[in-house]
Amino acid sequence: MINIETLNLNSNYQKNELKDFLKKFDLTFDDSIDYSLVIRKDEEIIATASKSKNIIKCFAIDDSLRGEGVTNTLVTTLLNKSFDEGVFHNFVFTKPLNEDIFKGVGFKSISKTDKVALLEIGMNSIDKTIDKIKTQLNWQENKNNGLLIMNCNPFTLGHQFLIEYASEKMDNILILVVEEDKSSFPFNDRIELVRKGTSHLSNVTVLPSTEYVISSATFPNYFLRKEDDSLLEFMKLDTLITAEHFCSKLNINTRFVGEEPYCRITQKYNETMIETFKNFNLNVSIIPRKVMGEKAISASRVRELLKNNELEELKTLVPQSTFEYLNSEKGKEIAERIKHSDSVH
Structure with missing residues (x-):
């Protein structure tokens, strides 16, 4: 009989136990985790899986438990927890060697590198997402x-210049x-400012970028601004998901980015x-930033001016629609909230 225990994430002792167990598998504990399961033998952790919202991660099972159906038990318990929270589409981050284990319990592969695989299960899928985007495009x-992926926190004349160049x-x-809503400005406002600035x-x-592009599922470090061993993966x-699914399936041959x-x-x-796009015969066009006052225009510069209430200079860096919003x-x-926090581009 396998007994699953919910780890107390408020207990430093239990959390450190888990961290030590994960180290044996070259895994690090992720601070965004909101729910962790462990299986013990003689009080020692021998299996674990965790989740951060709808992303399963930090999955590790001692070799002594292989073939015991532990994966199914852990994953089913985590998915049931997600269902209880009203979430019906889940991802899993795992090592490529575990990919078949998760496929065996119903997950479908999205993409993988040498060191990490991303799979999904539930009501949505990347294929459904791409098909929906196709209905919104009228391309021959x-x-x-061309493709641009932007955060626009907020939308500046620099963003507008890049889009006009690509257009x-x-x-x-x-x-x-x-x-992903992890920026100073909420997503609904950011996308509305882009639409006004490109009308x-x-x-x-x-x-919207969907949950498959620069999201907590595909690129959590982007929002943490954290440089560690996982960053490159x-x-x-x-970039692999963008090339393999978005560019290839939407007939896009060039991605534009600002220097x-x-x-x-x-x-x-x-x-x-x-490097990734070369393998798909896709182009990357890097465009020099628009400069104002000997400095490249950036959203971080706009936020800094906003924080310091320097509206006259700020007005020279953003379209009229953005200025009116600000x-x-x-x-x-x-602006008041920005004064007390830092945020991503």
Whole structure:
């Protein structure tokens, strides 16, 4: 009889026990975890699996338990917990060697690198997501189509310049606005500002990025701004999903990105993307940033000016629609919050 125990994440002792067990499998405990299960033998942890919202991670089973049906028990318990929370679409991060184990309990593969595999189960799927995007695009197969993935926190003249440049070069442009709500400005406002700031471009379509692009599932380090051993693998995974699923299936041949003079993580991401895209015969076009006052325009610069209430200089860095939003009651409330926190680009 296998007894599953819910780990007390408020107990440093129990959490350290789990961390020590994970180390044996070259895994690190993720601070975003909200629910952990363990199986013990003689009070020692011999199996574990955790979740962070709808993402299963930190899965490890001692060799002595292989073939005992432990995976099924752990995963079913985690999925039931998600169902109780009203979540019906789940991902799992695991090592490629565990991929078949999860396929055996119903998961489907999305993409994998040498070191990490991402699978999913539930009501949604990446194929359904791509099919839905296809219905929102009216592209002919022989056209040159481009892609931009942007957070726009908030939308600046730099973003607008990059989109206008891409729009001139390609027949059609798809902009995916990062949907994950971990930025200073909420997603619904960010995507609305992008739509207003590109309304003069008839060949541009603006859509949510979905949970498959720069999300907690594909690239959690982006939101943590955390550089560690997993960073490169998450970059590889995210760019692989973009190339393999979005570009290849949506008939996109070029991804446009802005040159990154300030952020090392974004710079490394661009380098990784170029390597990934080569394998799919896809192009990456890196565009020099629009400069204002000898400095590249960036969303972080806009947030800094907003924080310091320097509205006159800020006005020179954003479209009128963004400025009006920043000067609204909602914009002022967000400015107050920014004064007390740092956020991603």
